[in-house]
Amino acid sequence: MNNLTIAPLLIPLVTGVILLFLGKRLILQKALSILSGMAIIATSIFLLMDVLENGIKTYQVGGWQPPFGIVLVADSLATLLVLFSSIIMVATTLFTFRGLDLERKNYYYYPLVQFLLTGVIGAFLTGDIFNLFVFFEVLLMSSYALIVLGGTKTQLRESLKYVLINVISSAFFVTAVAFLYSATGTLNMADLSARIAEINQPGLITVIALLFLIVFGMKAAIFPLFFWLPGAYSAPPPVISAIFAGLLTKVGIYAIYRVFTIIFYHHPDVTHYTIGILAAITMIVGAVGAIAYNDIHKILVYNVVAGVGFILLGLSAFNEDGLFGGMFYLLHDMLIKAALFLLAGAIVVITRTTKIGQASGIIKNYPLLGWTFLAAALSLAGVPPFSGFFGKLLLIQGGFAAEQYVFVAVLLVSSLLVLYSVMRIFFQVILGEEILPDVSRRGNVKGLVYPSIFLLFLSFLMGMGAEAVYPYVADATNTLLNPELYIDAVLKEE
Protein backbone atom coordinates (compact mmCIF):
# COMPACT_ATOMS: atom_id res chain seq x y z
CA MET A 1 0.00 0.00 0.00
CA ASN A 2 1.51 3.27 -1.06
CA ASN A 3 -0.25 6.50 -0.24
CA LEU A 4 1.92 8.51 -2.60
CA THR A 5 -0.26 7.45 -5.55
CA ILE A 6 -3.16 9.57 -4.33
CA ALA A 7 -0.99 12.60 -3.47
CA PRO A 8 -1.14 14.26 -6.94
CA LEU A 9 -4.92 14.18 -6.60
CA LEU A 10 -5.13 15.48 -3.04
CA ILE A 11 -2.63 18.33 -3.36
CA PRO A 12 -4.64 20.46 -5.83
CA LEU A 13 -7.93 19.58 -4.14
CA VAL A 14 -6.76 20.72 -0.70
CA THR A 15 -4.99 23.75 -2.17
CA GLY A 16 -8.13 24.71 -4.05
CA VAL A 17 -10.24 24.54 -0.91
CA ILE A 18 -7.72 26.64 1.03
CA LEU A 19 -7.55 29.20 -1.78
CA LEU A 20 -11.33 29.65 -1.64
CA PHE A 21 -10.90 31.14 1.83
CA LEU A 22 -8.12 33.49 0.80
CA GLY A 23 -10.49 35.65 -1.25
CA LYS A 24 -8.59 38.68 -2.46
CA ARG A 25 -5.17 38.04 -0.91
CA LEU A 26 -3.57 37.53 -4.28
CA ILE A 27 0.05 37.16 -3.22
CA LEU A 28 -0.83 34.24 -0.98
CA GLN A 29 -2.99 32.74 -3.72
CA LYS A 30 -0.18 32.92 -6.26
CA ALA A 31 2.39 31.54 -3.84
CA LEU A 32 0.17 28.62 -2.85
CA SER A 33 -0.70 27.84 -6.48
CA ILE A 34 2.95 27.68 -7.45
CA LEU A 35 3.76 25.65 -4.36
CA SER A 36 1.01 23.18 -5.15
CA GLY A 37 2.26 22.83 -8.74
CA MET A 38 5.81 22.23 -7.53
CA ALA A 39 4.60 19.64 -5.03
CA ILE A 40 2.72 17.75 -7.74
CA ILE A 41 5.75 17.90 -10.03
CA ALA A 42 7.97 16.52 -7.28
CA THR A 43 5.59 13.70 -6.30
CA SER A 44 4.91 12.71 -9.88
CA ILE A 45 8.62 12.57 -10.72
CA PHE A 46 9.14 10.42 -7.65
CA LEU A 47 6.19 8.25 -8.63
CA LEU A 48 7.49 7.96 -12.18
CA MET A 49 10.86 6.62 -11.02
CA ASP A 50 9.05 4.20 -8.74
CA VAL A 51 6.77 2.96 -11.53
CA LEU A 52 9.68 2.41 -13.90
CA GLU A 53 11.51 0.41 -11.24
CA ASN A 54 8.72 -1.55 -9.56
CA GLY A 55 5.91 -1.65 -12.12
CA ILE A 56 2.42 -0.15 -12.05
CA LYS A 57 1.32 1.25 -8.70
CA THR A 58 -2.26 0.96 -7.53
CA TYR A 59 -4.08 2.57 -4.65
CA GLN A 60 -7.26 0.99 -3.36
CA VAL A 61 -9.39 3.83 -2.05
CA GLY A 62 -10.80 2.83 1.32
CA GLY A 63 -8.90 -0.45 1.28
CA TRP A 64 -11.60 -2.31 -0.70
CA GLN A 65 -10.28 -4.96 -3.06
CA PRO A 66 -10.85 -4.18 -6.75
CA PRO A 67 -13.17 -4.64 -8.58
CA PHE A 68 -15.43 -3.78 -5.64
CA GLY A 69 -13.86 -0.49 -4.63
CA ILE A 70 -12.49 2.41 -6.61
CA VAL A 71 -8.86 1.96 -7.53
CA LEU A 72 -6.34 4.56 -8.64
CA VAL A 73 -3.78 3.26 -11.10
CA ALA A 74 -0.50 5.05 -11.68
CA ASP A 75 1.24 3.59 -14.71
CA SER A 76 3.92 5.46 -16.65
CA LEU A 77 1.44 7.04 -19.04
CA ALA A 78 -0.85 8.45 -16.35
CA THR A 79 2.07 9.67 -14.26
CA LEU A 80 3.78 11.35 -17.22
CA LEU A 81 0.56 13.15 -18.04
CA VAL A 82 0.13 14.23 -14.42
CA LEU A 83 3.68 15.60 -14.49
CA PHE A 84 3.11 17.55 -17.70
CA SER A 85 -0.27 18.90 -16.56
CA SER A 86 1.28 20.30 -13.41
CA ILE A 87 4.13 21.83 -15.43
CA ILE A 88 1.58 23.61 -17.59
CA MET A 89 -0.29 24.74 -14.49
CA VAL A 90 2.89 26.28 -13.08
CA ALA A 91 3.74 28.00 -16.37
CA THR A 92 0.28 29.47 -16.81
CA THR A 93 0.20 30.62 -13.20
CA LEU A 94 3.47 32.47 -13.80
CA PHE A 95 1.86 34.10 -16.83
CA THR A 96 -1.12 35.33 -14.80
CA PHE A 97 1.11 37.48 -12.58
CA ARG A 98 1.03 40.09 -15.31
CA GLY A 99 -1.10 38.57 -18.02
CA LEU A 100 -4.53 38.49 -16.41
CA ASP A 101 -6.64 41.42 -15.27
CA LEU A 102 -7.09 42.02 -11.56
CA GLU A 103 -10.83 41.51 -11.69
CA ARG A 104 -10.59 37.96 -12.94
CA LYS A 105 -7.82 37.15 -10.47
CA ASN A 106 -9.93 38.47 -7.61
CA TYR A 107 -12.86 36.28 -8.51
CA TYR A 108 -11.52 32.81 -7.81
CA TYR A 109 -9.31 32.27 -10.83
CA TYR A 110 -6.66 30.43 -8.80
CA PRO A 111 -8.98 28.06 -6.90
CA LEU A 112 -10.79 27.23 -10.15
CA VAL A 113 -7.51 26.28 -11.79
CA GLN A 114 -6.69 24.03 -8.85
CA PHE A 115 -10.06 22.31 -9.15
CA LEU A 116 -9.56 21.96 -12.89
CA LEU A 117 -6.22 20.31 -12.20
CA THR A 118 -7.88 18.00 -9.67
CA GLY A 119 -10.31 16.85 -12.33
CA VAL A 120 -7.60 16.41 -14.95
CA ILE A 121 -5.28 14.46 -12.66
CA GLY A 122 -8.15 12.38 -11.34
CA ALA A 123 -9.16 11.48 -14.89
CA PHE A 124 -5.59 10.39 -15.61
CA LEU A 125 -5.20 8.29 -12.48
CA THR A 126 -8.55 6.61 -12.06
CA GLY A 127 -9.11 2.95 -12.81
CA ASP A 128 -12.90 3.03 -12.69
CA ILE A 129 -15.09 4.08 -15.58
CA PHE A 130 -17.78 5.84 -13.56
CA ASN A 131 -15.15 7.57 -11.46
CA LEU A 132 -13.71 8.79 -14.77
CA PHE A 133 -17.11 10.33 -15.49
CA VAL A 134 -17.10 12.07 -12.12
CA PHE A 135 -13.62 13.50 -12.67
CA PHE A 136 -14.66 14.63 -16.14
CA GLU A 137 -17.48 16.54 -14.50
CA VAL A 138 -15.08 18.03 -11.94
CA LEU A 139 -12.86 19.39 -14.68
CA LEU A 140 -15.80 20.44 -16.86
CA MET A 141 -17.48 22.38 -14.06
CA SER A 142 -14.25 24.26 -13.38
CA SER A 143 -13.81 24.88 -17.09
CA TYR A 144 -17.37 26.26 -17.38
CA ALA A 145 -16.58 28.74 -14.65
CA LEU A 146 -13.18 29.63 -16.17
CA ILE A 147 -14.50 30.12 -19.69
CA VAL A 148 -17.17 32.56 -18.57
CA LEU A 149 -15.05 34.30 -15.92
CA GLY A 150 -15.17 38.01 -16.67
CA GLY A 151 -18.54 37.78 -18.38
CA THR A 152 -17.98 39.61 -21.68
CA LYS A 153 -20.65 39.19 -24.36
CA THR A 154 -18.54 36.83 -26.47
CA GLN A 155 -17.65 34.72 -23.47
CA LEU A 156 -21.30 34.41 -22.43
CA ARG A 157 -22.36 33.39 -25.90
CA GLU A 158 -19.58 30.84 -26.41
CA SER A 159 -19.90 29.36 -22.94
CA LEU A 160 -23.61 28.72 -23.53
CA LYS A 161 -22.64 26.52 -26.47
CA TYR A 162 -19.74 24.95 -24.60
CA VAL A 163 -21.90 24.02 -21.60
CA LEU A 164 -24.65 22.65 -23.84
CA ILE A 165 -22.25 20.45 -25.81
CA ASN A 166 -20.70 19.08 -22.66
CA VAL A 167 -24.05 18.43 -20.98
CA ILE A 168 -25.03 16.36 -24.01
CA SER A 169 -21.74 14.47 -24.10
CA SER A 170 -22.01 13.78 -20.37
CA ALA A 171 -25.48 12.36 -20.94
CA PHE A 172 -23.99 10.11 -23.61
CA PHE A 173 -21.21 9.11 -21.24
CA VAL A 174 -23.71 7.96 -18.61
CA THR A 175 -25.69 6.13 -21.31
CA ALA A 176 -22.54 4.34 -22.45
CA VAL A 177 -21.69 3.41 -18.86
CA ALA A 178 -25.23 2.10 -18.36
CA PHE A 179 -24.99 -0.10 -21.46
CA LEU A 180 -21.55 -1.35 -20.49
CA TYR A 181 -22.72 -2.13 -16.97
CA SER A 182 -25.68 -4.11 -18.21
CA ALA A 183 -23.47 -6.06 -20.62
CA THR A 184 -20.64 -6.85 -18.20
CA GLY A 185 -21.83 -6.07 -14.66
CA THR A 186 -18.70 -4.22 -13.61
CA LEU A 187 -17.24 -0.73 -13.74
CA ASN A 188 -13.59 -1.34 -12.94
CA MET A 189 -11.49 -0.98 -16.09
CA ALA A 190 -9.24 -3.96 -15.43
CA ASP A 191 -12.19 -6.17 -14.61
CA LEU A 192 -14.07 -4.87 -17.66
CA SER A 193 -11.08 -5.72 -19.81
CA ALA A 194 -10.87 -9.25 -18.42
CA ARG A 195 -14.60 -9.87 -18.86
CA ILE A 196 -14.73 -8.51 -22.40
CA ALA A 197 -11.73 -10.64 -23.30
CA GLU A 198 -13.68 -13.68 -22.03
CA ILE A 199 -16.61 -13.03 -24.34
CA ASN A 200 -14.30 -11.85 -27.16
CA GLN A 201 -16.05 -8.50 -27.70
CA PRO A 202 -19.28 -9.34 -29.56
CA GLY A 203 -20.95 -6.79 -31.81
CA LEU A 204 -22.91 -5.26 -28.96
CA ILE A 205 -19.72 -4.36 -27.09
CA THR A 206 -18.24 -2.86 -30.27
CA VAL A 207 -21.30 -0.63 -30.53
CA ILE A 208 -20.72 0.49 -26.93
CA ALA A 209 -17.07 1.09 -27.84
CA LEU A 210 -18.12 3.40 -30.65
CA LEU A 211 -20.48 5.18 -28.26
CA PHE A 212 -17.47 5.80 -26.03
CA LEU A 213 -15.59 7.08 -29.06
CA ILE A 214 -18.39 9.63 -29.62
CA VAL A 215 -18.31 10.67 -25.96
CA PHE A 216 -14.55 11.09 -25.69
CA GLY A 217 -14.34 12.40 -29.24
CA MET A 218 -16.61 15.24 -28.22
CA LYS A 219 -14.21 16.12 -25.40
CA ALA A 220 -11.15 15.63 -27.60
CA ALA A 221 -12.60 17.46 -30.62
CA ILE A 222 -12.17 14.83 -33.32
CA PHE A 223 -13.60 15.39 -36.78
CA PRO A 224 -17.37 15.51 -36.76
CA LEU A 225 -17.45 16.60 -33.12
CA PHE A 226 -14.95 19.48 -33.08
CA PHE A 227 -17.37 22.26 -34.09
CA TRP A 228 -17.69 23.69 -30.56
CA LEU A 229 -13.96 24.14 -30.04
CA PRO A 230 -13.00 27.11 -32.25
CA GLY A 231 -15.53 29.41 -30.61
CA ALA A 232 -15.07 28.17 -27.07
CA TYR A 233 -11.26 28.33 -27.09
CA SER A 234 -10.96 31.76 -28.64
CA ALA A 235 -13.47 33.45 -26.31
CA PRO A 236 -11.66 33.47 -22.91
CA PRO A 237 -8.40 35.35 -22.18
CA PRO A 238 -5.19 33.71 -23.50
CA VAL A 239 -4.10 32.15 -20.19
CA ILE A 240 -7.36 30.26 -19.89
CA SER A 241 -7.20 29.21 -23.56
CA ALA A 242 -3.66 27.99 -22.91
CA ILE A 243 -4.83 25.83 -20.00
CA PHE A 244 -7.70 24.48 -22.08
CA ALA A 245 -5.54 23.76 -25.12
CA GLY A 246 -2.86 22.16 -22.98
CA LEU A 247 -5.09 20.03 -20.78
CA LEU A 248 -8.73 19.60 -21.72
CA THR A 249 -8.68 18.02 -25.16
CA LYS A 250 -5.74 15.94 -23.97
CA VAL A 251 -7.88 14.33 -21.30
CA GLY A 252 -10.29 13.24 -24.02
CA ILE A 253 -7.41 11.83 -26.07
CA TYR A 254 -6.03 10.03 -23.03
CA ALA A 255 -9.46 8.51 -22.36
CA ILE A 256 -9.67 7.30 -25.98
CA TYR A 257 -6.19 5.76 -25.70
CA ARG A 258 -6.98 4.15 -22.37
CA VAL A 259 -10.34 2.72 -23.34
CA PHE A 260 -9.28 1.46 -26.77
CA THR A 261 -6.06 -0.18 -25.61
CA ILE A 262 -7.19 -1.68 -22.31
CA ILE A 263 -10.85 -2.51 -22.85
CA PHE A 264 -11.96 -2.56 -26.50
CA TYR A 265 -8.94 -3.87 -28.37
CA HIS A 266 -10.34 -7.09 -29.85
CA HIS A 267 -11.65 -5.77 -33.15
CA PRO A 268 -9.17 -3.13 -34.28
CA ASP A 269 -10.35 -3.57 -37.87
CA VAL A 270 -13.61 -1.85 -36.87
CA THR A 271 -12.78 0.45 -33.98
CA HIS A 272 -9.19 1.45 -34.62
CA TYR A 273 -9.66 1.81 -38.33
CA THR A 274 -12.63 4.12 -37.68
CA ILE A 275 -10.39 6.15 -35.37
CA GLY A 276 -7.78 6.30 -38.14
CA ILE A 277 -10.23 7.66 -40.70
CA LEU A 278 -11.61 10.21 -38.23
CA ALA A 279 -8.07 11.21 -37.23
CA ALA A 280 -7.09 11.75 -40.87
CA ILE A 281 -10.14 13.94 -41.52
CA THR A 282 -9.48 15.79 -38.25
CA MET A 283 -5.96 16.61 -39.46
CA ILE A 284 -7.28 17.89 -42.77
CA VAL A 285 -10.00 19.99 -41.13
CA GLY A 286 -7.56 21.39 -38.56
CA ALA A 287 -4.96 22.27 -41.18
CA VAL A 288 -7.50 23.81 -43.56
CA GLY A 289 -9.02 25.83 -40.72
CA ALA A 290 -5.57 26.98 -39.62
CA ILE A 291 -4.68 28.39 -43.02
CA ALA A 292 -8.17 29.77 -43.69
CA TYR A 293 -8.30 32.36 -40.92
CA ASN A 294 -6.63 35.72 -40.48
CA ASP A 295 -7.10 35.69 -36.75
CA ILE A 296 -4.25 34.60 -34.49
CA HIS A 297 -6.52 32.88 -31.98
CA LYS A 298 -8.48 31.04 -34.66
CA ILE A 299 -5.25 29.81 -36.29
CA LEU A 300 -3.98 28.39 -33.02
CA VAL A 301 -7.35 26.90 -32.17
CA TYR A 302 -7.46 24.99 -35.44
CA ASN A 303 -3.92 23.83 -34.72
CA VAL A 304 -5.29 22.24 -31.56
CA VAL A 305 -7.75 20.32 -33.73
CA ALA A 306 -4.98 19.22 -36.10
CA GLY A 307 -2.88 18.09 -33.13
CA VAL A 308 -5.69 15.84 -31.94
CA GLY A 309 -5.65 14.15 -35.33
CA PHE A 310 -1.88 13.57 -35.21
CA ILE A 311 -2.06 11.97 -31.78
CA LEU A 312 -4.98 9.68 -32.58
CA LEU A 313 -3.25 8.40 -35.70
CA GLY A 314 -0.85 6.56 -33.39
CA LEU A 315 -3.76 4.68 -31.86
CA SER A 316 -5.07 3.76 -35.27
CA ALA A 317 -1.72 2.21 -36.23
CA PHE A 318 -1.91 0.22 -32.97
CA ASN A 319 1.68 -1.03 -32.99
CA GLU A 320 4.67 -0.19 -30.84
CA ASP A 321 5.98 2.68 -32.97
CA GLY A 322 2.56 4.21 -33.49
CA LEU A 323 1.59 4.18 -29.83
CA PHE A 324 5.03 5.43 -28.78
CA GLY A 325 4.81 8.25 -31.30
CA GLY A 326 1.30 9.09 -30.19
CA MET A 327 2.32 9.26 -26.54
CA PHE A 328 5.43 11.29 -27.25
CA TYR A 329 3.50 13.67 -29.46
CA LEU A 330 0.77 13.99 -26.83
CA LEU A 331 3.31 15.13 -24.22
CA HIS A 332 4.99 17.46 -26.70
CA ASP A 333 1.66 18.86 -27.82
CA MET A 334 0.63 19.75 -24.26
CA LEU A 335 3.78 21.85 -23.82
CA ILE A 336 3.78 23.49 -27.19
CA LYS A 337 0.09 24.38 -27.39
CA ALA A 338 0.23 26.03 -23.98
CA ALA A 339 3.39 27.92 -25.03
CA LEU A 340 1.85 29.09 -28.31
CA PHE A 341 -1.33 30.37 -26.67
CA LEU A 342 0.69 32.24 -24.06
CA LEU A 343 2.86 33.80 -26.80
CA ALA A 344 -0.25 34.78 -28.73
CA GLY A 345 -1.49 36.41 -25.54
CA ALA A 346 1.72 38.43 -25.30
CA ILE A 347 1.48 39.44 -28.97
CA VAL A 348 -2.08 40.64 -28.53
CA VAL A 349 -1.02 42.70 -25.52
CA ILE A 350 1.35 44.59 -27.84
CA THR A 351 -0.67 44.78 -31.03
CA ARG A 352 -4.12 45.28 -29.46
CA THR A 353 -5.63 43.16 -32.20
CA THR A 354 -5.90 39.48 -33.05
CA LYS A 355 -6.16 40.11 -36.79
CA ILE A 356 -3.18 39.42 -39.01
CA GLY A 357 -2.39 42.40 -41.22
CA GLN A 358 -3.47 45.10 -38.79
CA ALA A 359 -0.16 45.10 -36.98
CA SER A 360 3.36 43.98 -37.83
CA GLY A 361 7.03 44.40 -37.01
CA ILE A 362 7.05 43.33 -33.39
CA ILE A 363 10.56 41.94 -33.66
CA LYS A 364 12.33 45.31 -33.74
CA ASN A 365 11.17 46.21 -30.25
CA TYR A 366 10.52 42.78 -28.81
CA PRO A 367 13.21 40.45 -30.22
CA LEU A 368 12.91 37.86 -27.45
CA LEU A 369 9.19 37.43 -28.05
CA GLY A 370 9.74 37.18 -31.80
CA TRP A 371 12.42 34.51 -31.67
CA THR A 372 10.55 32.53 -29.04
CA PHE A 373 7.55 32.46 -31.32
CA LEU A 374 9.71 31.21 -34.19
CA ALA A 375 11.08 28.44 -31.98
CA ALA A 376 7.55 27.47 -30.92
CA ALA A 377 6.39 27.43 -34.53
CA LEU A 378 9.28 25.20 -35.60
CA SER A 379 8.69 22.88 -32.67
CA LEU A 380 5.01 22.65 -33.55
CA ALA A 381 5.80 21.66 -37.11
CA GLY A 382 8.33 19.05 -35.97
CA VAL A 383 11.73 20.44 -36.85
CA PRO A 384 14.53 18.25 -35.36
CA PRO A 385 16.08 20.01 -32.36
CA PHE A 386 12.64 20.27 -30.76
CA SER A 387 10.36 17.62 -29.38
CA GLY A 388 7.80 17.61 -32.20
CA PHE A 389 10.19 15.75 -34.47
CA PHE A 390 10.47 12.40 -32.67
CA GLY A 391 6.76 12.11 -32.09
CA LYS A 392 5.95 12.64 -35.74
CA LEU A 393 8.83 10.44 -36.91
CA LEU A 394 7.56 7.52 -34.87
CA LEU A 395 3.97 8.19 -35.89
CA ILE A 396 5.07 7.93 -39.51
CA GLN A 397 7.06 4.75 -38.82
CA GLY A 398 4.05 3.28 -37.04
CA GLY A 399 1.82 4.22 -39.95
CA PHE A 400 4.16 2.54 -42.42
CA ALA A 401 4.38 -0.57 -40.25
CA ALA A 402 0.58 -0.74 -40.21
CA GLU A 403 0.55 -0.09 -44.00
CA GLN A 404 -1.63 3.00 -43.61
CA TYR A 405 0.12 4.94 -46.35
CA VAL A 406 -2.77 7.31 -47.02
CA PHE A 407 -2.96 8.36 -43.39
CA VAL A 408 0.81 8.98 -43.32
CA ALA A 409 0.55 11.12 -46.45
CA VAL A 410 -2.23 13.14 -44.83
CA LEU A 411 -0.07 13.56 -41.72
CA LEU A 412 2.86 14.90 -43.74
CA VAL A 413 0.77 17.26 -45.83
CA SER A 414 -1.06 18.66 -42.85
CA SER A 415 2.24 19.13 -40.98
CA LEU A 416 3.30 21.32 -43.86
CA LEU A 417 0.07 23.31 -43.74
CA VAL A 418 0.38 23.66 -39.97
CA LEU A 419 3.89 25.04 -40.42
CA TYR A 420 2.58 27.45 -43.06
CA SER A 421 -0.22 28.64 -40.78
CA VAL A 422 2.09 29.56 -37.90
CA MET A 423 4.85 30.93 -40.11
CA ARG A 424 2.24 33.24 -41.59
CA ILE A 425 1.82 34.75 -38.12
CA PHE A 426 5.60 34.98 -37.84
CA PHE A 427 6.16 36.70 -41.19
CA GLN A 428 3.16 39.00 -41.12
CA VAL A 429 2.94 40.00 -37.48
CA ILE A 430 6.42 39.58 -36.05
CA LEU A 431 8.58 40.43 -39.06
CA GLY A 432 7.78 43.14 -41.54
CA GLU A 433 7.43 46.87 -41.40
CA GLU A 434 6.57 48.34 -38.04
CA ILE A 435 2.86 49.04 -37.78
CA LEU A 436 2.05 49.08 -34.09
CA PRO A 437 -0.12 51.15 -31.78
CA ASP A 438 1.96 53.93 -30.20
CA VAL A 439 4.01 53.06 -27.14
CA SER A 440 1.58 54.45 -24.58
CA ARG A 441 -1.22 52.18 -25.76
CA ARG A 442 0.85 49.02 -25.79
CA GLY A 443 0.58 46.80 -22.77
CA ASN A 444 3.57 45.69 -20.79
CA VAL A 445 4.89 42.30 -21.90
CA LYS A 446 7.57 42.08 -19.27
CA GLY A 447 7.34 38.63 -17.71
CA LEU A 448 4.82 37.38 -20.26
CA VAL A 449 7.41 35.67 -22.43
CA TYR A 450 9.30 33.77 -19.72
CA PRO A 451 6.64 31.10 -19.07
CA SER A 452 6.65 30.22 -22.78
CA ILE A 453 10.46 30.14 -22.80
CA PHE A 454 10.29 27.75 -19.86
CA LEU A 455 7.86 25.48 -21.76
CA LEU A 456 9.91 25.69 -24.95
CA PHE A 457 13.06 24.89 -23.04
CA LEU A 458 11.37 21.72 -21.77
CA SER A 459 10.29 20.92 -25.32
CA PHE A 460 13.90 21.45 -26.43
CA LEU A 461 15.11 19.14 -23.63
CA MET A 462 12.57 16.53 -24.70
CA GLY A 463 13.87 16.77 -28.26
CA MET A 464 17.58 16.78 -27.44
CA GLY A 465 17.34 14.40 -24.53
CA ALA A 466 14.84 12.05 -26.10
CA GLU A 467 16.98 9.17 -24.80
CA ALA A 468 16.30 10.24 -21.23
CA VAL A 469 12.56 10.41 -21.84
CA TYR A 470 12.57 7.21 -23.87
CA PRO A 471 12.33 4.59 -21.06
CA TYR A 472 9.29 6.26 -19.50
CA VAL A 473 7.35 6.58 -22.73
CA ALA A 474 8.44 3.07 -23.76
CA ASP A 475 7.11 1.74 -20.47
CA ALA A 476 3.82 3.58 -21.07
CA THR A 477 3.62 2.07 -24.57
CA ASN A 478 4.35 -1.36 -23.15
CA THR A 479 1.36 -1.11 -20.80
CA LEU A 480 -0.86 0.06 -23.64
CA LEU A 481 0.17 -2.87 -25.81
CA ASN A 482 -0.12 -5.47 -23.04
CA PRO A 483 -3.33 -4.97 -21.08
CA GLU A 484 -2.46 -8.03 -18.96
CA LEU A 485 0.15 -5.92 -17.18
CA TYR A 486 -2.56 -3.45 -16.19
CA ILE A 487 -5.06 -6.14 -15.23
CA ASP A 488 -2.52 -8.05 -13.16
CA ALA A 489 -1.46 -4.91 -11.34
CA VAL A 490 -5.03 -3.99 -10.44
CA LEU A 491 -6.62 -7.36 -9.75
CA LYS A 492 -3.67 -9.06 -8.01
CA GLU A 493 -4.39 -10.76 -4.71
CA GLU A 494 -2.65 -9.10 -1.80
Added chain:
Amino acid sequence: MEILISIVVGILFTVGVYLILSRNMTRIIIGTGILSHGVHLLLLTMGGLKQGAPPLLGEKAASYTDPLPQALILTAIVISFGVTSFFLVLAYRAYKAHGTDNMDEMEGAKSDE
Protein backbone atom coordinates in the same frame (compact mmCIF):
# COMPACT_ATOMS: atom_id res chain seq x y z
CA MET B 1 -40.96 -4.27 -17.68
CA GLU B 2 -37.52 -3.41 -19.07
CA ILE B 3 -38.96 -3.10 -22.58
CA LEU B 4 -41.65 -0.70 -21.40
CA ILE B 5 -39.14 1.49 -19.57
CA SER B 6 -36.80 1.37 -22.57
CA ILE B 7 -39.57 2.75 -24.75
CA VAL B 8 -40.23 5.50 -22.21
CA VAL B 9 -36.49 6.31 -22.16
CA GLY B 10 -36.53 6.46 -25.93
CA ILE B 11 -39.43 8.93 -25.84
CA LEU B 12 -37.61 11.07 -23.25
CA PHE B 13 -34.49 11.11 -25.45
CA THR B 14 -36.56 12.12 -28.47
CA VAL B 15 -38.27 14.95 -26.61
CA GLY B 16 -34.94 16.09 -25.15
CA VAL B 17 -33.21 16.14 -28.53
CA TYR B 18 -36.16 17.96 -30.12
CA LEU B 19 -36.10 20.67 -27.45
CA ILE B 20 -32.31 21.05 -27.60
CA LEU B 21 -32.55 21.69 -31.33
CA SER B 22 -34.88 24.68 -30.80
CA ARG B 23 -33.75 28.32 -30.74
CA ASN B 24 -35.07 29.40 -27.39
CA MET B 25 -32.59 29.10 -24.51
CA THR B 26 -35.15 28.06 -21.91
CA ARG B 27 -36.43 25.30 -24.15
CA ILE B 28 -32.86 24.09 -24.63
CA ILE B 29 -32.32 23.90 -20.88
CA ILE B 30 -35.61 22.06 -20.40
CA GLY B 31 -34.39 19.70 -23.11
CA THR B 32 -31.16 18.96 -21.23
CA GLY B 33 -33.22 18.33 -18.10
CA ILE B 34 -35.39 15.81 -19.92
CA LEU B 35 -32.34 14.23 -21.52
CA SER B 36 -30.66 13.69 -18.18
CA HIS B 37 -33.93 12.33 -16.80
CA GLY B 38 -33.93 9.76 -19.59
CA VAL B 39 -30.31 8.89 -18.91
CA HIS B 40 -30.94 8.30 -15.21
CA LEU B 41 -33.93 6.11 -15.97
CA LEU B 42 -31.81 4.18 -18.45
CA LEU B 43 -29.14 3.62 -15.81
CA LEU B 44 -31.79 2.21 -13.47
CA THR B 45 -33.22 -0.02 -16.18
CA MET B 46 -29.88 -1.33 -17.35
CA GLY B 47 -29.08 -2.42 -13.79
CA GLY B 48 -32.04 -4.78 -14.11
CA LEU B 49 -35.56 -4.37 -12.77
CA LYS B 50 -35.81 -7.71 -11.00
CA GLN B 51 -38.02 -8.05 -7.94
CA GLY B 52 -36.29 -7.68 -4.61
CA ALA B 53 -36.23 -5.80 -1.37
CA PRO B 54 -34.87 -2.25 -1.21
CA PRO B 55 -31.12 -2.42 -0.55
CA LEU B 56 -31.36 -2.11 3.25
CA LEU B 57 -29.80 -4.91 5.26
CA GLY B 58 -32.44 -4.43 7.97
CA GLU B 59 -35.02 -5.85 5.54
CA LYS B 60 -33.52 -9.34 5.93
CA ALA B 61 -34.89 -10.34 2.52
CA ALA B 62 -33.79 -13.30 0.40
CA SER B 63 -32.79 -11.03 -2.47
CA TYR B 64 -32.22 -7.31 -2.87
CA THR B 65 -32.31 -4.99 -5.84
CA ASP B 66 -28.92 -4.00 -7.27
CA PRO B 67 -27.59 -1.13 -5.11
CA LEU B 68 -24.82 -0.02 -7.49
CA PRO B 69 -26.96 1.68 -10.21
CA GLN B 70 -28.82 3.53 -7.47
CA ALA B 71 -25.57 4.97 -6.15
CA LEU B 72 -24.50 5.88 -9.70
CA ILE B 73 -27.82 7.61 -10.37
CA LEU B 74 -27.60 9.56 -7.14
CA THR B 75 -24.17 10.81 -8.19
CA ALA B 76 -25.34 11.63 -11.69
CA ILE B 77 -28.40 13.46 -10.36
CA VAL B 78 -26.45 15.84 -8.15
CA ILE B 79 -23.93 16.48 -10.91
CA SER B 80 -26.64 17.29 -13.45
CA PHE B 81 -28.38 19.40 -10.81
CA GLY B 82 -25.23 21.46 -10.32
CA VAL B 83 -24.66 21.82 -14.05
CA THR B 84 -28.30 22.74 -14.71
CA SER B 85 -28.33 25.47 -12.06
CA PHE B 86 -25.10 26.89 -13.50
CA PHE B 87 -26.59 26.69 -16.98
CA LEU B 88 -29.75 28.54 -15.89
CA VAL B 89 -27.77 31.39 -14.32
CA LEU B 90 -25.55 31.51 -17.40
CA ALA B 91 -28.61 31.77 -19.64
CA TYR B 92 -29.97 34.55 -17.43
CA ARG B 93 -26.70 36.49 -17.65
CA ALA B 94 -26.51 35.97 -21.41
CA TYR B 95 -30.09 37.20 -21.71
CA LYS B 96 -29.21 40.31 -19.70
CA ALA B 97 -26.09 41.00 -21.76
CA HIS B 98 -27.46 40.27 -25.21
CA GLY B 99 -31.07 41.29 -24.65
CA THR B 100 -32.36 38.15 -26.34
CA ASP B 101 -32.93 34.53 -25.54
CA ASN B 102 -32.77 33.47 -29.17
CA MET B 103 -29.56 31.63 -30.02
CA ASP B 104 -29.67 32.76 -33.66
CA GLU B 105 -29.94 36.44 -32.80
CA MET B 106 -27.10 36.10 -30.31
CA GLU B 107 -24.87 34.82 -33.09
CA GLY B 108 -25.35 38.05 -35.03
CA ALA B 109 -24.07 40.21 -32.17
CA LYS B 110 -20.35 40.09 -32.79
CA SER B 111 -19.36 43.27 -30.99
CA ASP B 112 -17.83 43.10 -27.56
CA GLU B 113 -18.27 45.74 -24.87
